[in-house]
Structures are given as C-alpha cells and as structure tokens.
Amino acid sequence: MAELYGGLDLGGTKIYTIVATAGGEVRGEFELPSEADRGLEHTLGHMVESMEEAAKRAGTSVAELAAIAVAAPGPIDFKAGVITAAPNLGWEKVPLRSLLKRAWHHEVLLENDANAAALGEYTYGAGRAFCDMVYVTVSTGIGGGFVFDGRIYRGASGAAGEVGHITVEPNGPRCFCGNRGCLEIMASGTALGRLGTEAVAAGHSEMLREICDDPADVKARDVAIAAARGDPVANEILDEAARYLGIGLGSLINLVNPEAIVVGGGASKIGDRLLDPAIAEAKRRSFPQSFGDCAIRFAELGERVGALGAIAVATGGRTPIASS
Ligand SMILES: [Zn+2]
Numbered sequence: 001m002a003e004l005y006g007g008l009d010l011g012g013t014k015i016y017t018i019v020a021t022a023g024g025e026v027r028g029e030f031e032l033p034s035e036a037d038r039g040l041e042h043t044l045g046h047m048v049e050s051m052e053e054a055a056k057r058a059g060t061s062v063a064e065l066a067a068i069a070v071a072a073p074g075p076i077d078f079k080a081g082v083i084t085a086a087p088n089l090g091w092e093k094v095p096l097r098s099l100l101k102r103a104w105h106h107e108v109l110l111e112n113d114a115n116a117a118a119l120g121e122y123t124y125g126a127g128r129a130f131c132d133m134v135y136v137t138v139s140t141g142i143g144g145g146f147v148f149d150g151r152i153y154r155g156a157s158g159a160a161g162e163v164g165h166i167t168v169e170p171n172g173p174r175c176f177c178g179n180r181g182c183l184e185i186m187a188s189g190t191a192l193g194r195l196g197t198e199a200v201a202a203g204h205s206e207m208l209r210e211i212c213d214d215p216a217d218v219k220a221r222d223v224a225i226a227a228a229r230g231d232p233v234a235n236e237i238l239d240e241a242a243r244y245l246g247i248g249l250g251s252l253i254n255l256v257n258p259e260a261i262v263v264g265g266g267a268s269k270i271g272d273r274l275l276d277p278a279i280a281e282a283k284r285r286s287f288p289q290s291f292g293d294c295a296i297r298f299a300e301l302g303e304r305v306g307a308l309g310a311i312a313v314a315t316g317g318r319t320p321i322a323s324s
Contacts, residue, residue, distance in 0.1 A: 004060055005314040006068040008032065009113065012088035015043075017050040018307040019058035019065065022315040024124040028058030036089040040215070044088065048103040062104045069109040069313035071116035071306045072096060074216040075159050077298045081110055086167045108221070111313045113306055114161060115152045117299075118145025119130030121137030121262045125300035130259040131320045134252055135299070136163050138245065138274075139265035140185040146256065150320035152313075168247045171324050184242040189220035197238045205233040224270045243272050246281020253286040253294050264299030290300065 003019045009016040011034060019028040030053040032046040047070075055062050060070070073086040081097025100108045111119075118127075118135035121188050127133040127147070135145045143166030146153040164184030165177050172181025185191055196218030200209045208231060209215055212222040226234035247262060267274060275296070283291050301308050314316075 003066040004055075004058055004064070005311050006027070006049060006055065006065045006092040006305045007314055008051055008064065008068070008070045008154065009115075009116075009308030009310060010043075010047065010070060010072045010089075011137065011306065012073070015046050015050050016303070017054040017305045018304065018311055019054045020308070020311045021059065022066075024234050024308060024311060026304075026308075028054045028056070028060075029304075030054040030057060034089065036091075036234050040091065040094065044099060047100065051104065062106055063108065067105055068100075068104065069111060069116070069310040070096065070100065071111055071113040071310040073111070074111055074145045075157070076110055078110065078154070078158055081108075083110075092098065092280070106175075109313055110127055110155075111152070111310065112145070112158065113309070114143035114320050115145040115154065116272060116309030116311070116313050117264065117301075117305045118147050118154055118161070118262075119312040119317045120301055121264065122147040122150075123312040124217070125316075126262045126297040127260055128318070130295070132256075132258050133224070133260045133262060134163075134256055135161075135262050135264065136252075137265035137299075138185070138188060138234070138267035140188060140190050142188045142248075142265075146258075147317075150317055152317075161293035163248060163252065167250050168244045170264055183244060183248040187241040187248070192220035192223045192237060192241055193218050195240070196220075196226075196234070199233050201236065205231055207231040207232055220267060220270070223275070227273065238274060239271070242277035243281050246278040247285060249278060249282035250285030250291075250298070252309075253282060253290050257290045258294055260295040260297060262297050264301075264305060268298050296301075 007018045015032045020026045030050045032050045075084045081096040117183030121127045132161045133147045144161040144163030165182045174184035175185040199205045201214045208226045212218045223234045253298045
C-alpha cells in the first residue's frame with residue numbers, strides 16, 4: 001500500500017483535512033467548523049478529531065501516516081512551531097506544533113497557509129509545469145507565496161510573499177497593517193464590496209442596490225453580477241480594482257521574474273473579467289521580456305488548495321523540473 005500523508009488546513013471558519021498519497025490522490029477527507037469563538041481547546045479538539053476521522057476514512061490511522069503538515073494562518077515562528085498571531089482565530093503565541101504532537105503522538109510540520117497553498121499549486125495544480133512560481137490569492141484579503149526551485153521562500157522573518165501589502169496607492173485608504181494604499185485595501189474582495197457599498201450609498205447604482213441583500217454591506221459577488229449585467233458603476237469598480245491588481249502583478253514580474261503567477265482565491269471566481277484588465281496593466285508596467293516569459297494562470301485546486309498544500313508540505317513537494 002502506498003504511503004499516506006495528512007494535510008490539515010486551519011481556516012477562520014473551517015478545518016479541512018485530507019489524507020492522500022504523495023501524488024496528491026485523496027484517500028480520505030473530513031471537515032469540521034473552527035468555531036474559534038469557543039476557545040483554543042475547542043478548535044484544537046476539532047483539529048485532532050478531523051485528522052483522526054480523515055485517516056479512518058482512508059483506511060488507516062494517524063499513527064501510520066508517513067508525515068503530517070498543518071497549514072495555518074501566519075505569521076509563524078517556524079523554529080519554535082508557534083503561531084505568532086492569528087487574528088481571525090483570536091490566537092496569539094499558540095505553540096501549535098507541540099500541542100498537536102502531544103495529541104496525535106506524531107511529528108507535525110507547520111506552514112503558513114499562503115505558502116502551503118503556493119506549494120500545493122506548484123506540486124499538484126496550475127504551477128506543476130514550472131520551476132519558479134508566485135502564488136497570489138485574492139479573496140477577502142490578498143496573500144501570496146513564493147516557490148523557487150521547488151522550495152518555499154519564507155524570508156528572514158517567515159513573512160515573505162505578503163503580496164497584499166505592496167503599496168499601490170501612496171495616499172490610499174488605511175490598511176489594517178497600518179500602511180496606506182496597500183494592494184489588499186485597493187483590490188481585494190473586501191475592497192470591491194466597500195466600493196460597491198459606497199456607490200449604493202451615494203445613489204450611483206440602482207442595479208447594485210437591487211442585487212445586493214444588504215445595501216450597507218454590498219459583496220464583491222454583487223459587484224461582479226451587476227458588472228456582468230452591464231452596470232457602468234460596477235464595471236468602473238472592477239476596472240479600478242483590476243488596475244491596482246495589475247500594478248501589483250507588474251511589480252512582482254519585475255521583482256521576481258517568475259516563470260508563472262498563479263492566481264487563486266474567491267475573487268478568481270470573477271475570472272477573466274478581473275484578470276484580463278489586470279494582465280493588460282501588468283504588461284504596461286513590466287519589462288517586455290519578463291512579462292513575456294511569465295505565464296499567468298488561475299489556480300486549479302479550489303477549496304482543497306490549503307489541505308492539498310499541507311499534503312505537499314508533508315511530502316516535501318515535488319522535484320523542480322529543470323528548465324531546458
Ligand atoms: Zn497593508
């Protein structure tokens with residue numbers, strides 16, 4: 001029987017666990033809510049249970065897994081195996097690696113969720129044909145990860161790949177990180193929703209007001225629907241977000257000269273309507289050779305990206321394909 005690996009994706013709302021072969025063939029999976037408001041012990045209990053159940057469904061046990069990895073919100077102190085801070089879980093300085101090791105009686109690898117997702121797409125998804133890859137996730141926030149020559153690049157503090165906090169508008173709105181005009185505050189799903197809400201409040205879009213459930217809380221999805229139906233204001237909002245996204249992608253292309261950029265996250269559901277103008281903007285702002293050598297693709301692993309990313313971390317990812 002093939003060796004099996006455990007990968008757990010710890011999110012703000014759910015814990016998604018997969019047991020799979022090194023090739024990424026899923027043999028068992030299980031999902032439980034994170035319910036972080038009920039405290040650390042509760043969430044931890046769900047993590048422990050979800051790996052045990054996924055292993056059982058794969059016809060094995062946690063003890064028999066070849067390796068286990070957990071993708072968790074960062075930043076992470078990798079040496080100590082401690083989650084430094086995870087605001088969406090209300091966690092601060094949680095020694096997750098030792099807590100899980102004690103519960104599972106098994107070694108556990110920890111990785112930042114965006115890094116794990118990057119390695120997942122690199123190993124099993126849209127990045128599998130490339131040697132170097134940048135992963136960009138656009139959802140409520142904007143995150144990213146670098147995989148160079150088959151290895152995650154973490155940086156000096158384990159905080160590399162914070163694509164969402166590139167400044168794209170010097171005098172833009174304040175980001176939660178303290179800076180102004182970060183890519184995340186200008187182009188994330190949250191930003192689309194905020195701009196939509198502002199447009200409805202100002203009476204600029206009748207269609208958007210009709211589409212949304214709550215005029216005080218317009219969603220990115222509402223903006224996308226209104227734009228697709230031809231609403232000029234919603235289209236302007238998408239164009240603006242795409243322009244900022246393109247500024248960010250152009251900077252990444254010049255800085256990293258990657259073989260590929262893989263775009264994932266909820267906003268990738270908006271699809272080409274967001275990505276095409278972003279790519280056009282990136283082209284205007286990057287070296288022609290670097291732009292031409294960079295494939296820009298949508299992510300392929302969908303909801304499983306975090307858990308399959310953790311599997312990739314557990315297996316060590318894949319050997320990079322030598323560029324000929
Ligand atoms: Zn920021």
